[in-house]
Every structure is written in structure tokens, then in C-alpha cells.
Amino acid sequence: MEFVIISVIGVLFGCGTYLILQRHLLQVVVGLSLYSHAANLALLVSGGLKRGNPPLLTTDAPYVDPLPQALILTAIVISFGMTAFATVLAFRVRQVYGSDAVDELAGGEE
């Protein structure tokens, strides 16, 4: 199972990279989101997969490692904040400069 998920993470990272290198701002934002998803999955894999019950003490042992889950939980929320911010940034750039192509915005120092 680990190898399957690892391959998916690789695909997501590759797609994220590809999108970040694109010209359209929306693609860049989506690329960043794919990165966060991939990173969360990577954290989860690091704790081992399917090796126990949810870390709720009301269920029976063995439990899975709770630490990656705690890390991922905040990561999801923060990456939501980041995505939201990036989206609004892209949206404002489009509104103010009338363009959403990354390279057309280069070199504007003001």
C-alpha cells in the first residue's frame, strides 16, 4: 500500500510542479494546492498505513500513530488559508493589472 500511495504522491508533486511553472495564475494556485495535498499524504505515509485503529482511546489497540494526524490537521487548515490568500492575490492581480499571466507581470517594481 505504501508504494501505491508513494507513487500517487510523486504524480501529485509532478503535476503541482508542472502547474506552478505555467503562465496562468489560477494554474499556479491549483499547483500549490496539489503540493499541500501531496505533502499531507507524505506525512501520513511516514506514520505507517493501515496498522491499527484510529487513535481514539474508546476503540481497541493497536492504534495508528497520532502525531502525523495532528500535524496534518493543522496543515490542512493552514493550506486552506494559504490557498485562499493565493486565490485572492491572483484575483486582485487580475483586477488591478488586467492580466493573469505570470510572465507579463514580471519586472514591475513600484
Place this chain on the structure above:
Amino acid sequence: MNGVPGFLLISLILLPLLGSLVAWPERWRQRLAPAYSLVPILQLLIVSSFWTTVQAGEGIQCSWPWAPSLGLYLSFSLDGLSWLFTGLISGVGVFVFLYAAFYMADDPTLARLYRFLLLFNAAMMGVVLADNLVLLLVFWELTSVSSFLLIGFRSQRAAACEGASKAFGLTAIGGLVMLFGILAVYAEHGTLELSVLLADSTSISTATGLCFLVAAFTKSAQFPFHIWLPSAMEAPTPVSAYLHAATMVKAGLYLIARLTPLFADDPTWSATVTSVGTITLVWGGVLACKQVDLKALLANSTVSQLGLIVVLLGLQTEIALFAAILHILNHAAFKGALFLTAGTVEHETGTRDIRQLGGLRPLMPVFTVAATLASLSMAGLPPLGGFLSKELFYEGVLEADLLLTILAVAASCLTFLYSFIFFHGTFFAPALHSPQQQPASPHAEQHSTLGLIAPIVVLSGLAVLFGLVPSLAEALVMPAFRVIHGAPAQFHLALWHGLTPALGLSALTIILGGSAFLLRQRFLGAIRERQAAYSFNRLYADSLTGFTRFFQWTRALYMTGSVTDYIRYLLVALIVGLSIPLWHFFEETTLRVDIVRPEYYELGLAGLMAVAGVMCCRTHSRVVLVLSLGLVGSLMSIFFVLFSAPDLALTQVLVEAVSLVLFLLVLHYFSVIGSQPQAPRTRLLNIGMSVGTGLLVSLLLFAANVGPSLPSAIPPYYLSNSYLLAGGQNVVNVILVDFRGFDTMGEITVFSVAVFGVLALVGLGVRGQQPLGTLFMFSFPSPILQSFARLTLHLMLVFAIYLLLRGHNAPGGGFIAGVLTAVALTFQMMAFHTENLLREMPWKPLQIVVVGLLLAAGTGLGSVFIGYPFLTSAIGHYSFPLLGEVELATAMGFDIGVYLVVVGTSLGIIRAIAED
């Protein structure tokens, strides 16, 4: 160890440092400014109190730990050598400070000058007292900084700024090279304490020694770094007298003298020091004769005199070392006096041009005598102090070799010549300039200029005294000499040594120098006119522009201005940097395969996720792009369920919902994707990089999973203590709000920054006062959506609160409940007019965020007040109607804070966009 002497020692540095912080009120500033002179006076008293200690050949140490594991101590030590320098710094300081009070009596910047001078004084004291090499370097650089500030004191003048940056640039190079030397010493010997190095008489490699020499040469204006000193003459004259004649330029000499015992039998060190000193000695003398500006003449003569001392330090014989120290003392006295003379002359006549000056003798007789005596001491005439050191200098070079002797005599003739030019041109030559610039009457000397002459008289008096009473000079010099040489000198200073070869050379100097002076009209004009085709100043300026051009050119090669390019650099660095260690890893590690077999449906889900990812890349439709991303997110939550992470699954699902709304809100503002396709080459490059990154990440994770597994104590600790210590059964939530509460505190703070950022972005630019519309693309209210929304609002809110309250023991908690509330409210915004909803809401989103942050922080601080670490939680079990028994931990308050922050931030972001 640190006791009273240590306190006195450190106060030598602290007094000026504190003094430089004193600022008088504007009204009394001018009148009270001279009070800063108390500092060097006090310092001089302290230094004198060490007299008996250093005469006995003892020292004083004090030390405080700074970062002992790195060999860093705030350690100071005073021995004969440092004592002499502290004496110079405070002694010359007294005269310079008093002089400045008169020199700049009407200048409103006087107080500022004093404060910079005190800063310099502290730094210089630090240089000569520091025992730790790094501490020494810190003070060393601080002298460069204060010198920069003082040279550029008249910052409205371009030449002052140029001189300041030139001096700083060159001395900073020296400081940097010295840092290499210090690191090398630490690497070789594991200590940075000078006293330890000297006590063990460690041998230090020649290369390291050269590093220190570069620093010393830049500081002491040795060839070819000498160019900064004449440029530094833009500083006010008291500064030139203090920093650039008597003290700071001697820091390099101090460093060479201090390290001399460590390099006593290193021929390279000795040869380098001697030859650089010789070149400087002669070259500085030639330049000094050319000058027509009094201060320029003195500056170049200082370069030459410093060269002389460096030669002596390089020779390392008993006589040479003694002569070096003696000349440091003599030079401080006569050159201090001469610089102040130049200042007084300019103050009284308005010019420093020696061709216009003259005829001051009848007008200012006392001044004339004092300045002439100082000049004659510089020329090395008996019975003045300069004569003593010149005699010893000759004896030293006679012991060395013939060429050096010839050069020494030549340089001394030049010294003789420019000394005579200086005082003759100023006081005795017929006056050429207009009479109205003359002082009104001889009485002027007694009144307005008394303070401008008295310091010169005292300093010249010292120059005479050292000659007439050699035992006094000897007493001052001997402790320092003993430190460098290791034993007291075997001879005594005297004016009359008998008919020695050195006396013969002195006579020769006087004859040759005297003839040159008499014949000066023949050649002086010619050499003054002559312009060098290329000077070191030009070389310095050209290399500066050269460097700038070169780096502008290289920078233009890679700074393309395109963010995409910068990301490519990062990716290439990542791929290259990680491939190599990964390669080694797979070569060396025996793989451990211990995995869980996947089910078929899991394979399907994984495949779907990969396809969704690729869809994001392939599609040109904005809607498909966003939906594919949503698909990835939803599959994520399914995986979370499969891998026993219910909290994550809940959070992910809810976040996906909010994100989708957010994306759909802004989607139609963007242009169509792929309307401007990239060039095939770029496309290929991008694909290559993407595949590379993906592969790399996969391999990295693969390596992490097949490598040796490290047993970790962390998960068992959390699992077994979650209920015991924090009273919670949902371990993930307990970790968030209790064990790692501080982290979560930081995370919600970061999260809330997003809403501030979004509000700032939306607030930027022009915003028309549009009425608030509905959130979604519906132009008319949909009755079905509205009635459904009305029905679900309270259900969702109640469920959110239920999730919040049970979070400690079952899936739920602040994050999940917060996002759920945001989803509920967003749903309302979609169905109804935003305006109505906002009117109904008691608080603005930003207020909610702030309250949440305060609540979370307050809960944590509560435990501080009752004496526990930040965010310690307390547990209690209470029973509530309807809810049954509830464990109320203070962590609950924290979780509510988290909840409020998440709600406020999500709402704030959505609303900001909806309004825009």
C-alpha cells in the same frame, strides 16, 4: 579574579560607552558639551592608578563567559603594552577633547562630535584591552565604524563621504581577512584567548599570521592601503589628531606588537613586515614633501612614520622593538601637537595652503615656539624626543643590512625636509595672503585662542620632556617592551651615547636634509606640479567600478525578472542536491520491505487521484481545473478514512467545500487557460522538471520507508498519557490542544494572518461603492435554496457545537467545528443577500478572529498565573443536563479559541471576495 581592578579595567571601556549615550537637552547642549571631556580625564586617572602594577611587570585580567562552548569569553587583560596604549588613548584624548571645545565653540554639531569621539574611544580601549580574539575583532570593526562616522562628519561634503567610505572599505577588508585568521587560530589551537596563546608560546602558521598582518596594514595605512589616510583628512582636525595620528592608526601597530612573540622565529613574518614598512616609510616621505595642504602633508608624514615603526617591529631585535615602542609614544606627542597646529592655523587664518601661509611668528610667538619644537622632534633633532627614537632606529637598521640603512637615511632626510617645510612655511616664511585674514593683534593669542594653543603647548612640552628626561620615556615604554620582548632591556636611554655610527648617520641626515631644505626652490615646485599618470587612488576607484560592472553583468545573466525562472532554479537545485545523497543511500542500504498489501478498490482510488492530478495539468477549462482539484481533495478525505484518521477526513471534506465556493466565486474573473501557449521548448523543459521532481519525491519517500526503521517513543507516549494527563480520549485532538498547544497557538496565528492579508489586498486599489450583492452567480433569489438553507442553518450550527464539545474524546474539535460553521454561514450567504446576513451577525469576522486569538492565548496564560508553564491544562468532570457527563478541561477554552479563529478567518476571506 574580576574584583576591583577588573571593575576599573572594564570601566575604561564602559565610561566612554555610557558617555556617548548621554544627550544634553537642546538648550544647554552647546554649553555643556565640553563636559564630555570628563571621560578621558577619568580614564587617565584610572590608567595612572595601574602604574605600580605594570611597572612591576604584572597585569590585570577579568573575564565573563559569553559563549564558552564556542571559545567566546568577554575577557579583558591589561599588561604593559595595553597600558601604554590606554595611556595614549586617554592622554591624547584629554587634549583633543579640550581642544575641540574651543575649535568648534560655535558649531552646533560639537555635542555630536564628542559622542562619536567617545564611541571611538570605547572601541579603541576595547581593541587594546580585549584578550579574546573575537572580542578584539568586534572592537576593531567598531573603530572602523566610528572612524567612518567621524571622517564623514561633514556629511554634506562629497569629499568627506568619499573619504569615509574609502577608509571604511579598506579597513573592513582588513577586518574580514583577520576574521579568517582568527578562525584559523581557533581551528589550529582550539582557543581564542590571546593570553593562553602567548603563555604557551604557540606556533601559528605563517598563512594565519599573514591574515593578521593584512588587517594591521590596512588599519595602519601601510602600502598599498595607505591611500585612505590622506582622504580621511576630511574629518574635523581634532579627529585627525586623535584617530588618524595618535591612536586608531596605531591599532595595527598594536596588533603586530601583540603578536610579535608568537612569530619571533618566523622569517616570512619578519621579512613581510620589514619590507612593507620600508616601502611605506620612503613612499610616505616622498608624498609628504609634495603636499601644499598642511593636513595632507601631516597625513602623508603619518603614513611614513607608521612605516618606520612597522620596520622596527619587523626587525624584532631588542633595540628595534624598544625603538618601535618609544616612537609610538613620541609620534603621538609630536604628531598630535602638529595636527592641532594645523587646526589652529586654519581656524585663525582661514587657510591650510602652505604657499599662502607665513609670517605667523611675530603674531603668535608662543604658538610658534610650541609648533616648531614639535616639528623639530619629528625631524629628529636633539635634544627632543624624536631624536632618541631616531638614534635607536639607526642602531636597529645598522644591525640589519646596508640597503635598509641607506633607505632609512633617505627617509629620514625626507622627514627632515617636510618637517622644516611645515613650520618654516607656516610661521617664518613671508606672508603672502591678504592681511585681513590675519589675527587682529598679538593680544588675540592671549584671549580667543588660548584654548587652541594650550593643548599644543602641553603636547610639544611632552615631546621635549621625553628628550630631556629620557628616564621618563623609558619608564613609560619599558613595561610594553617587556611584554613584547619577554625581558627588560639591557640598556638605558640617554641623549648622549658617545660617538656611535648612529650619531654619524644623524649628523649625515641633518646635513643632507638641511641642504635639501636650502635648495628646495630648485625642485619642490617641479615635484608639486608633477601628476602621476596612474595612482593608487585611481586604481581603487577603478577597481570599485570594475567590481560593480562585473557583478551587474553576472547578475543580469540569471536575474531574469521572471518568477517562473527562479522557481526553475530552486527545482534544479533540489533535484541535483537530493539526487546525490539518494544515490548513495540506495547503494549502501539494505532494503527492508515491510508493507501492507493494497486492496483492489484502493488501487482504483489511487489511480483516480493520479488521473485527477494529470487532469489539472491537461485541461484548458477553468471549471474542470477547479473540479479536478476538488476531486483530489475529496479522494484525500477517503484515504484519510481508509487510513484510520477520522478527524482528518472530516476536516478535509469541509475544507474542500469552502475552497470550492471560494474558487467558483472568482473563477469567471480569470481569462481562459492556454490562450497564450508556451513555446515547445519551454513546455518540454517544464515537463522534464515536473517528472524529475515527482520521481525525486517518490524516491525520497521510498527511501524513508525502506530504510532502517527507528523505533520511536513518541507515539506510545501520547497514546498512554493522553487520558492520564489531559483527560481526553481523542489523541489527535489532545495533541493539538494540549501536548502541542503552543504549536497550535502559532498555527492559528499564522492562519489568521491570511484574513488580514486578504483584507489588505481587497482594500488596495480603487473600490467602487457597490451594494453588497448575493454571493453566488444567481442573479435572482432561489426559493428552493433559500428554504433549504433556512432549514439547515441551525442544524449545522448545533452540530458544529456538538463537534466542538466532544472533540476531546471523539472526532471533532475546534478546527473541524470552525470549518463546519464557516460552511453553514457560507451556505446562507449563497442563498440570501449577504447584506441581510451581515446585519444579523453580531460580530464582524475580524472581531471574531481577535477574540479567538485572545481566548486561546488567555487560556494558556491562565496557567502561567497559577505557576505552571504556558498552556498547562487542568481537568475536571462535570455533568450537564442533556449532554451527560462532560470532562471540562481548560483545553476546552483553548479549543473554543481555535474554533473562533477558524470561523472568523474563513468568513472574513469569503466575505471580502463577495463584497469585492
